[in-house]
Amino acid sequence: MLTPGWVIAALLIGVFSYYAFTFLAPWQLGKNEALVERNEHISAAFEHDPEPLSSRVGADGSLGADAEWSRVVATGHYTGSDVLLRLRPVDGTPAFQVLTPFVLDDGRAIVVHRGWVKAENSTQVPAVEPAPSGEVTLTGLLRADEGEHPNPPMHEQGYDMVYSISPAQIGSLTGTDVVSPSLQLLGGEPGVLDPIPLPQLETGNHLSYGLQWILFGFAAPAGLIYFLYADSRERRRFEAEQEQLLLDDTPAAGSPDPDPSPAVPTVSTARSRQRYGSSRANPWAKAYDKEEER
Numbered sequence: 001m002l003t004p005g006w007v008i009a010a011l012l013i014g015v016f017s018y019y020a021f022t023f024l025a026p027w028q029l030g031k032n033e034a035l036v037e038r039n040e041h042i043s044a045a046f047e048h049d050p051e052p053l054s055s056r057v058g059a060d061g062s063l064g065a066d067a068e069w070s071r072v073v074a075t076g077h078y079t080g081s082d083v084l085l086r087l088r089p090v091d092g093t094p095a096f097q098v099l100t101p102f103v104l105d106d107g108r109a110i111v112v113h114r115g116w117v118k119a120e121n122s123t124q125v126p127a128v129e130p131a132p133s134g135e136v137t138l139t140g141l142l143r144a145d146e147g148e149h150p151n152p153p154m155h156e157q158g159y160d161m162v163y164s165i166s167p168a169q170i171g172s173l174t175g176t177d178v179v180s181p182s183l184q185l186l187g188g189e190p191g192v193l194d195p196i197p198l199p200q201l202e203t204g205n206h207l208s209y210g211l212q213w214i215l216f217g218f219a220a221p222a223g224l225i226y227f228l229y230a231d232s233r234e235r236r237r238f239e240a241e242q243e244q245l246l247l248d249d250t251p252a253a254g255s256p257d258p259d260p261s262p263a264v265p266t267v268s269t270a271r272s273r274q275r276y277g278s279s280r281a282n283p284w285a286k287a288y289d290k291e292e293e294r
Helices: 004-047 167-174 206-249 283-293
Strands: 071-078 083-085 095-104 109-118 136-143 154-156 159-162 178-185
Touching (some): 071 109, 083 167, 095 178, 109 167, 159 167
Parallel strands (some): 083 159
Antiparallel strands (some): 136 178, 154 159
């Protein structure tokens, strides 16, 4: 069995199983766990009355543990210019999402996601309704910082544009010191445009995909063991058959020599059939068998 084909197959299957258990399965199961947690937070947010924003955002401006998707109330006023989130379609429609700083009544500021506007000709920014002036009270969902995108911000068509919702980056563009999370407005709130639709409360196929990768991680080495066993069994059967053919061709003791002619070199009994019949169960052993036949 220590032929290059079997050794390479064993190594490849070992690597595949290792990644199936350590990367592929955890990747899918982790996505399923994150979606389950998100759905629970969204459901809980609408089962209770909105909470004050200060109860979910720490004094240092950080988002509290398990606070994303919480429904909160904030009072203050809009300030600064709009920043647009580009290359983020909504329900398959080319769109620009509008992000505006909002100063809270306690002096802090937060980035408010006011919704989206449909792009004209897929790339042009339409007229964006400005945020209302004066003090207003907003109800929305807290969203975690997405982090800064590798692509830097750009200024185009009269707007600063970003590729991710990173409050710190947006605050630097508007000259505002903002807290870590952002506030995604719900429909009917002051300054809202077309609100971002809530995600559907489903988890997709990630759980089944994760279980499949675990199954594949077990099935691959099990298949290798089976084929090794089948090949070994076929080799033993073939050797036993060849030994039986040699015994059948050996003359019995005391029987006359059927050919009294001078001794002529004879060729050993030919094999009655190939080891694996017309089709080979192990094509990797072909070269090895040829060496044996020589």
